[in-house]
Amino acid sequence: MSPPFPSSQKANPDDRRxxxxxxxxxxxxxxxxxxxxxxxxxxxxxxxxxxxxxxxxSIAHARMLRAAKVISAGETLALEKxxxxxxxxxxxxxxxxxxxxxxxxxxxxxxxxxxxGGSGKKIHTxxxxxxxxLVALRLYSxxxxxxxxxxxxRLVETLNRLxxxxxxxxxxxxxxxxxxxxxxxxxxxxxxxxxxxxxxALIASxxxxxxxxxxxxxxGYGVPLAIDRELTTRLLGFRKTxxxxxxxxxxxxxxxxxxxxxxSQVMLDLQRLAHDLILFSMDEFGFFILPERFCTGxxxxxxxxxxxxxxxxxASLAVVHSGYFxxxxxxxxxPSGYHRxxxxxxxxxxxxxxxxxxxxxxxxLVLGELRVDKGKCRxxxxxxxxxxxxxxxxxxxxxxxxDAYRKISRLY
Ligand code: ARG
Numbered sequence: 001m002s003p004p005f006p007s008s009q010k011a012n013p014d015d016r017r018x019x020x021x022x023x024x025x026x027x028x029x030x031x032x033x034x035x036x037x038x039x040x041x042x043x044x045x046x047x048x049x050x051x052x053x054x055x056x057x058s059i060a061h062a063r064m065l066r067a068a069k070v071i072s073a074g075e076t077l078a079l080e081k082x083x084x085x086x087x088x089x090x091x092x093x094x095x096x097x098x099x100x101x102x103x104x105x106x107x108x109x110x111x112x113x114x115x116x117g118g119s120g121k122k123i124h125t126x127x128x129x130x131x132x133x134l135v136a137l138r139l140y141s142x143x144x145x146x147x148x149x150x151x152x153x154r155l156v157e158t159l160n161r162l163x164x165x166x167x168x169x170x171x172x173x174x175x176x177x178x179x180x181x182x183x184x185x186x187x188x189x190x191x192x193x194x195x196x197x198x199x200x201a202l203i204a205s206x207x208x209x210x211x212x213x214x215x216x217x218x219x220g221y222g223v224p225l226a227i228d229r230e231l232t233t234r235l236l237g238f239r240k241t242x243x244x245x246x247x248x249x250x251x252x253x254x255x256x257x258x259x260x261x262x263x264s265q266v267m268l269d270l271q272r273l274a275h276d277l278i279l280f281s282m283d284e285f286g287f288f289i290l291p292e293r294f295c296t297g298x299x300x301x302x303x304x305x306x307x308x309x310x311x312x313x314x315a316s317l318a319v320v321h322s323g324y325f326x327x328x329x330x331x332x333x334x335p336s337g338y339h340r341x342x343x344x345x346x347x348x349x350x351x352x353x354x355x356x357x358x359x360x361x362x363x364x365l366v367l368g369e370l371r372v373d374k375g376k377c378r379x380x381x382x383x384x385x386x387x388x389x390x391x392x393x394x395x396x397x398x399x400x401x402x403d404a405y406r407k408i409s410r411l412y
Contacts, residue, residue, distance in 0.1 A: 047104030
């Protein structure tokens, strides 16, 4: 197919002026500024996270347009150079998105047009902001899932180390918040290592789902131009190309929900650990001693060493899990195709990653300096904790379980 315009087309200097704060869509009449503000919402801030990923995808897209002979080699190079400049500006916190630009995608394109004129205007060939935001989110999520996996694997190691150190230290196990049977401090910590290993498997499966290239599906119905979608898939290192354009659009939010569900599982395990640590470090238990460096004081009670860090770990589950519900609530009312509603699935995803990553990091630090009072743990294993063992000793001597149980129960 012949390119829709000659690749040597020169920039018209006038265009640079009119495009300064232009929207990506044609404006038919003036709009109330409050509409801009309302529809942009938090995008000018949130999209700062996505700008580097949009630039990466745009570079791959430009190379694909070059291969399709839509743009020249020179234009591709110029676009790539400018996109890399934007990427480093964004990473250094120097890229600004003006509210009237709506979002990061528009801000990037406006800058390309301002700097490069005509070639900047060609980058949007064969794509829409709908697949543009999708691809940026997929690349962002892939990175963040990898960061989460690395941090979590480190935490698993810390827990395994505690498991080994305290393998033979006794402590009571509890059911219904009452002493139940003897267990070991080491096995207590290993319970969390095992839980997080399952979470790592969930992360791997969310990563696999997310690892599909949406670029080139445009608004959700493809483009009337022969484009090589496999090329951008390869360039961006995606596992596969997401083929059906409409489903690609419909999977926005669905993948975010899966990711947030998985992150909620991580947070659920960490909140349980946090609650246990708060409880077991109370004076009344004294099993664990929280590192003082990670405790906070009180403005009125000089003796206090409060576990605020662990309390915020506990509450952070709510932030992540409610994000999952927020995405599901937005999705459940939507028919096929793109709808602006989807924009609001971005914030819970970004917040979900932020809270989970920070929480994993701080829990790892606390555990790294946690001390265990083995004596208190052992002394808490009072006689009744061994009642079930006494029963089984009788069973070992050939007494029927029910009879043995009744016999021992008379002692307590
Ligand atoms: N900021 C928008 C979002 O996150 C980008 C896509 C806008 N697309 C559109 N058709 N209005 O959804």
